[in-house]
Amino acid sequence: MQAQSVTQTKARADTINAGAEVLTFEVSAETFALEALLVREVLDNCPETFVPGAPPFVDSVINFRGRIIPLADLRLAFGLPPTENTLDSRIIVIEFALNGDATLIGLRADKVFEVTTIPDASTEAAPRLGTRWRPDFIRCLAKRKGEVIVLPNLARIFAVCGQAAAGQAEHLHPVA
Amino acid sequence: MSIDEGMEIFRVEAQELLEQIEQGLLDLAGNPGDKEMVATIFRALHTLKGSGAMFGFDDLAGFTHHCETAFDRVRKGEVPATRELVAAVLNAMDHMRALAEKRPVAAGEGDRLLAALERVVGEAGTNTALHPVPTPTEAAAQGLATWHIRFTLGADVLVNGTRPLPMLDELRALGECPRGACRISAVTTAIPPLDALTPTECYLGWDVELTTDQPRAAIEEVFMFVIDDMTLDITAAHPAEAEPGVPEVTKADHPVAPAPAAGAEAAAATDARAWRPDSQVRVPAARIDELMDRVGELVIAQSRLKQIAIASTDMNLRSVAEDIEHLASELRDSMMSVRMVPVVQLFGRFRRLILDLARDTGKEIELITEGEATELDKTVIERLADPLIHLIRNAADHGLEMPEERRAAGKPAKGRILLSARQAGAEVVISVKDDGRGVNRARVRTKAEESGLIMPATVLSDQDLLQLIFQPGFSTAATVTSLSGRGVGMDVVKRGIEGLRGSLELSSPPGEGSQVSLRIPLTLAIVDGLLVRVGKARYVIPVSAVEECLELTPEQDLRSTGRSLLTIRDHLVPFIRLRDLFKTGTQPDRYQKIIVISTGTDRVGLVVDQILGDYQTVIKPLSPFHSGVGSFSGATILGDGNVALILDVGALTTSAAQHDQTPLRAAS
Numbered sequence: 001m002q003a004q005s006v007t008q009t010k011a012r013a014d015t016i017n018a019g020a021e022v023l024t025f026e027v028s029a030e031t032f033a034l035e036a037l038l039v040r041e042v043l044d045n046c047p048e049t050f051v052p053g054a055p056p057f058v059d060s061v062i063n064f065r066g067r068i069i070p071l072a073d074l075r076l077a078f079g080l081p082p083t084e085n086t087l088d089s090r091i092i093v094i095e096f097a098l099n100g101d102a103t104l105i106g107l108r109a110d111k112v113f114e115v116t117t118i119p120d121a122s123t124e125a126a127p128r129l130g131t132r133w134r135p136d137f138i139r140c141l142a143k144r145k146g147e148v149i150v151l152p153n154l155a156r157i158f159a160v161c162g163q164a165a166a167g168q169a170e171h172l173h174p175v176a
Numbered sequence: 177m178s179i180d181e182g183m184e185i186f187r188v189e190a191q192e193l194l195e196q197i198e199q200g201l202l203d204l205a206g207n208p209g210d211k212e213m214v215a216t217i218f219r220a221l222h223t224l225k226g227s228g229a230m231f232g233f234d235d236l237a238g239f240t241h242h243c244e245t246a247f248d249r250v251r252k253g254e255v256p257a258t259r260e261l262v263a264a265v266l267n268a269m270d271h272m273r274a275l276a277e278k279r280p281v282a283a284g285e286g287d288r289l290l291a292a293l294e295r296v297v298g299e300a301g302t303n304t305a306l307h308p309v310p311t312p313t314e315a316a317a318q319g320l321a322t323w324h325i326r327f328t329l330g331a332d333v334l335v336n337g338t339r340p341l342p343m344l345d346e347l348r349a350l351g352e353c354p355r356g357a358c359r360i361s362a363v364t365t366a367i368p369p370l371d372a373l374t375p376t377e378c379y380l381g382w383d384v385e386l387t388t389d390q391p392r393a394a395i396e397e398v399f400m401f402v403i404d405d406m407t408l409d410i411t412a413a414h415p416a417e418a419e420p421g422v423p424e425v426t427k428a429d430h431p432v433a434p435a436p437a438a439g440a441e442a443a444a445a446t447d448a449r450a451w452r453p454d455s456q457v458r459v460p461a462a463r464i465d466e467l468m469d470r471v472g473e474l475v476i477a478q479s480r481l482k483q484i485a486i487a488s489t490d491m492n493l494r495s496v497a498e499d500i501e502h503l504a505s506e507l508r509d510s511m512m513s514v515r516m517v518p519v520v521q522l523f524g525r526f527r528r529l530i531l532d533l534a535r536d537t538g539k540e541i542e543l544i545t546e547g548e549a550t551e552l553d554k555t556v557i558e559r560l561a562d563p564l565i566h567l568i569r570n571a572a573d574h575g576l577e578m579p580e581e582r583r584a585a586g587k588p589a590k591g592r593i594l595l596s597a598r599q600a601g602a603e604v605v606i607s608v609k610d611d612g613r614g615v616n617r618a619r620v621r622t623k624a625e626e627s628g629l630i631m632p633a634t635v636l637s638d639q640d641l642l643q644l645i646f647q648p649g650f651s652t653a654a655t656v657t658s659l660s661g662r663g664v665g666m667d668v669v670k671r672g673i674e675g676l677r678g679s680l681e682l683s684s685p686p687g688e689g690s691q692v693s694l695r696i697p698l699t700l701a702i703v704d705g706l707l708v709r710v711g712k713a714r715y716v717i718p719v720s721a722v723e724e725c726l727e728l729t730p731e732q733d734l735r736s737t738g739r740s741l742l743t744i745r746d747h748l749v750p751f752i753r754l755r756d757l758f759k760t761g762t763q764p765d766r767y768q769k770i771i772v773i774s775t776g777t778d779r780v781g782l783v784v785d786q787i788l789g790d791y792q793t794v795i796k797p798l799s800p801f802h803s804g805v806g807s808f809s810g811a812t813i814l815g816d817g818n819v820a821l822i823l824d825v826g827a828l829t830t831s832a833a834q835h836d837q838t839p840l841r842a843a844s
Contacts, residue, residue, distance in 0.1 A: 049811070049819035050713060051802050052758035058801040061811060063819050066473035068811045070799040098800050105799070162801045 021117055024149060025092060025109040028080035033142065033149045034094065036115050040104065043091040057161035062106055064093055071106040077157045078133050078150075083110050096154060105158075118142045118149070134160075186231040188458075190276040193224045197269055201262050208257045218247045224272070229401045230337045235286070236275035241400055242290050243268050246297050255297055264293040320355060320389050322413040328363065328381035330405035335376050338402050346398045350388045359385040372588060374542070385413070461554065464514060471504075471511045472794030472813075478504040479815035512699060515555075519597045519606070520548035522557050526568055526595065533572040540579050540589055541572055546596035552604050553699035556676055560606070560696065563672040567608040567692050568593060570666070575612030575690055585687070587611065602698055603678075603720065609691040615684040620644055642682050646670045674826035676700065677718055677809065695720075700795065703822060705812070706771065707791040708784040711760025714820045716791060716812055717782070721773040721825040728768040728783055742770065742781055751781030752828065757807070778829040795822060 022033040023042075041064075048060040048071060060071040071091065075082060091106040098105075123142045136156050142149040200217040204210060221244040228237035243265055249255045268289045274281050325347070329340060344360055351358030363381035367373070386395065392410060399408055478500050485497035523545045530543040552560075576582075576591035583589055594609040617638070624630045624644045636644075644650060646666045669692075673680045677697050684690035697703070697720060705716035726744070742749045751770055755762065765785040772781045793812040802808065809824035 047818045049821065051798075051805060051808070051821060052760075053805045053807055054802050058799075061798070061802065061819050061821075063813050063817055066469055066476070066813065068796045068798065068813070068819050070801045072801075101800070103799055158801075163804075 021115055022149075022151070023092065023115050024113040025090070026111040026113065027074050027078075027109055028083055029110075030078070030080060031113070031147055031149045032074065032109075033118065033151050034092070034107075034154075038094040038096060039092055040095050041093045042112050043093060043106070045085055045089050046091065055162055057157075058105075062091065064104060064106065067104060069093065069104040069106050071108065072158070072162075073108045074152060074157070075108070077137055077152070077161050086110065094154075096158070098158060116144075118144065123151075183231055186227050186233070187276065189227055190224060190233075190236075193220045194269060194273050194276065196220045197224075198266070201266050201269070204257055205259060205262045208259070208262075211251075214247070214251050214257060218244065218251050221247055224276075226401060228276070233276065233278075236272060237401065238397075239268070239275060239286050239290070240272055243272070243293065246293055249297065258296070258299075260296045260299070261293075264289070264296045268293055320353075320387055322385065322387045323392070323395060324409075324411045324413050325384040325386060325395060326363070326381065326409045327384075327399065328366070328407050329378050329402060331377045331379070333402060333405060334378050336405075340378065340380070340382070343398055343402075344382065344384075347384055347386055347395070350390050350394060350398075351386050353389045355387070356389065357385075357387040374588075374590070464511075468511055468515070468794075471508050472796075475504050475508055475794065476813050476815060476817070480817070483815065508702075512553075512702070515553050515699065516551040517554050517557055518548060519550050519552055519557065519604075520545075522552075522560060522564070523548055523595055523597075525561065526564070529565060529568060530572070530593065533569065537572060537576075538578065539572065539576050539591055541576060542590050542592050543568075544592060544594045546594065547598045550597040550599055550604055551698075552597075552696065555700055556696055556698075559672065559676055560694075563669040563694070564595075564606070564608065566666070566669045568595070571608055571610035571612065571690070575610035575614075577613050581613075585613075599698070600695075602704060603695045604698060605693055605695050607691055607693040609689060611689040614686045614688055614690050615642060615645070615682070617641055617686070623650060642684060645682065646680075671826075677703070677720070677825075679721075703793055703795050703810075703812070705791045705793055705822065707788040707814075707820065708769075708771065709786040709788055710754040710758055710784050711762040713758070713760070714788065714814065714818070715754070715784075716793060716820050716822045717771060717773065718822065718825060719790070723772040723774050723779065725787060726770045726772065726781075728770045730766065733764070733768065744772065744781075747779070749779050749781050751783055753783040755783065755785065773825050773829065780829045782823070782828065793820075793822075 021036040023036050023039050024031055024033045026032070043062075043064070046062050048062055050060050051058075054060075056073075057076040058070045058072045061068050062071050074080070088111045090109045090112045092109055092112065093104055093106050095102050096105050097103070123140045125140055137153055137160075139151040139153045142151065197217050197220045200213050200220065204213050204217065207213070221240055225237050225240040225244055228234075228240060246255075246261075247265070250257050250261070255261070271281065271286060271289050329338065333340075347360070348358045350356070361383045363383055364379075366381065367379045373379075388394075392412075395410055396403075396408075399406065478497075481497050482501060485494045488494065526543060526545075530541050533539075534541040571593050572591075576593070577585065577587075579589040582591065592611045594607075596609070597604055597606045599605075620641055621630075621636075624641075624647070625632050627650060629644055629647050629650065630636065646669075650667065670680060673694050673696070677700070679695050681693045681695075682690065683693075697718075703716065704719040706719050706722055708715055708717060724744075726742075732742070740751050740753070742751050749772060753764075755764060762785075768783050768785055769787050770781040770783050771787070772779060774780075791814075793814075795810045795812060797803070797810055798805075798808060806827045807824055808821045809827075810822045811819050812822060814820050
């Protein structure tokens with residue numbers, strides 16, 4: 001659906017390396033892809049703990065083999081409708097440099113598809129028009145079998161959506 | 177700290193210093209003009225000499241002294257750091273390493289190395305000889321001579337570990353030769369009246385008349401380690417003719433074992449313990465943390481196993497589960513002890529600070545430390561350094577008076593700062609106490625009013641008034657000094673301590689000085705927690721902060737909707753409904769509980785649905801996304817593998833207190 005409005009400008013430097021392996025997964029009926037090198041593990045559903053006052057984008061934590069890692073939801077970044085957890089739901093654990101520190105972060109996914117390669121020719125820069133998504137949240141789009149695959153700009157998303165905590169301080173006050 | 181521990185510390189230190197020297201020399205070989213590096217090596221040599229002498233490694237100290245002397249000339253630019261010189265020192269260093277490890281060394285090896293070093297230095301620069309090592313042949317060539325030696329040591333030599341008695345013994349040993357004599361008398365003129373006497377200071381001087389066949393250099397050698405901090409006067413008296421009178425201090429009083437023999441005994445004793453450098457391992461802290469994580473996981477897995485075993489009827493499974501429980505808890509205890517270090521590591525850093533402070537303020541300051549053997553988690557120690565520096569600065573700058581003022585107040589001119597540590601249960605109490613003027617209440621009030629922290633004429637209890645010091649942006653120094661008074665003092669300290677899950681208390685009887693006590697948990701890695709349920713989620717509250725648990729009856733609950741205040745023994749305590757704070761959207765339990773927590777003086781009640789019980793747990797940090805949330809200081813993994821958040825008691829009380837103050841200010 002977004003495919004028609006994608007401008008045909010060729011991707012610039014922020015495309016993915018040609019032939020790099022990516023993991024594709026589904027979030028609210030959209031297909032996303034991440035460089036496979038980032039991915040540490042794909043988990044089945046596990047108990048989540050809600051963190052009151054945290055940014056909605058990362059409102060929970062999970063126990064990943066003795067480490068407590070944040071659980072991020074790309075739906076919030078892209079304004080996608082919420083979905084129920086199903087048997088197919090997975091958590092993709094990635095290792096990402098956050099402020100220079102390698103941090104483990106879980107990403108919610110409704111389905112995880114496969115590890116594949118994306119030919120360079122099929123990628124395009126983020127569209128400027130015709131999408132409700134913030135263009136800076138998208139590194140590039142790729143077409144594959146008539147489908148659009150979104151490569152999210154995680155650094156940007158984490159920086160913007162993960163910082164909402166500052167405004168939460170007022171919730172700390174006792175309820176009078 | 178026992179002597180043995182001291183020896184161990186020295187050996188580890190010596191290893192480090194030697195490594196530092198070695199690296200430095202290697203760097204220097206590549207870049208001979210590097211002044212900074214020369215200075216670094218010189219300092220390391222100097223430290224090695226000093227600590228070596230303090231812990232009885234006399235041969236090491238003596239040998240190092242000569243290398244230091246050589247390097248001093250390089251440092252002063254008299255001699256260039258040639259490759260040959262670097263090589264000679266490197267060779268000498270291997271000898272030092274052998275001496276530090278008390279390995280047997282070939283006789284004469286040291287002298288050969290020093291001779292080589294001297295030759296290289298002589299070739300490299302002007303040929304002023306190094307202090308020659310007095311060899312027996314050289315000494316024998318000398319005739320008898322009588323020397324007048326008068327010396328006084330610095331006031332704080334005793335504190336620094338110098339003992340005058342062995343020096344006197346050494347001098348007397350020099351007089352032990354045919355027709356030799358040694359007469360020692362104490363100079364007592366500097367001893368003050370009893371009320372002004374500080375028992376740890378050295379007021380004595382000595383007059384020594386020594387007839388010996390040893391050269392002057394041998395006498396100077398006795399004072400080698402204190403020469404920077406003493407007055408020494410050696411004059412030659414009538415040469416050769418010595419009066420054969422009986423020495424005043426007879427040998428019967430002090431049977432003087434010849435120094436080398438005593439040294440050998442000590443060496444033999446230590447050798448018996450077969451110390452090798454690899455019996456101590458220095459490990460990166462990150463690895464220990466990782467190990468601690470694994471142990472934490474093991475403990476969690478073990479508690480799951482226990483659940484299964486309890487539910488089962490299999491006796492074998494139960495007994496294995498019990499064994500594993502024992503092992504896991506022992507393993508955790510040993511892990512904890514690995515992380516513990518004595519606070520002496522921390523306190524030792526402040527001696528220098530006190531010296532600097534005394535110089536900058538023009539005050540006389542004495543630092544007394546107590547309980548240095550108290551152990552704390554290494555990470556806690558690191559994070560305590562800054563708050564303690566602040567507190568000591570404050571004590572020196574604001575607390576202590578100028579000497580004249582102190583005398584006028586009938587106190588000794590020298591101000592005291594007492595730094596003490598002791599363990600109290602699962603906490604360590606560290607206090608900084610000074611005997612200065614105490615907190616000036618009037619000035620605190622004025623300052624607080626000026627900076628808008630309180631309204632003029634607000635009625636405050638004494639304790640509340642003192643608490644104002646911990647408010648952000650508060651500083652009482654009338655003049656802004658370079659030391660403190662930048663207005664970032666006590667609130668930073670308070671936050672730092674609360675970051676360690678500790679608390680702090682200030683007491684200050686006027687005129688008697690002030691005392692700040694820090695209560696710090698033994699470790700950051702483990703917390704004793706109270707597990708509670710709020711809505712469907714479980715949270716951990718550190719037990720150290722819990723004062724009491726009460727029931728919130730439905731009637732009280734209804735009555736207090738307008739104002740969340742509770743009366744506990746005539747004190748109003750604000751309370752927070754965690755259900756509302758965390759927006760659980762659940763109905764309250766019929767019998768809610770109030771857990772009253774406190775940090776120092778702030779108290780606040782937390783309303784929870786259920787108290788689940790005690791829970792000792794490993795603390796895990798929160799990710800950068802959640803570290804800013806504020807209500808939580810960390811998280812932990814429960815026995816069933818779920819995550820529970822640990823409440824940040826400091827943040828909750830502060831926010832409650834602020835909330836509480838707003839209407840107060842508006843009303844007045």
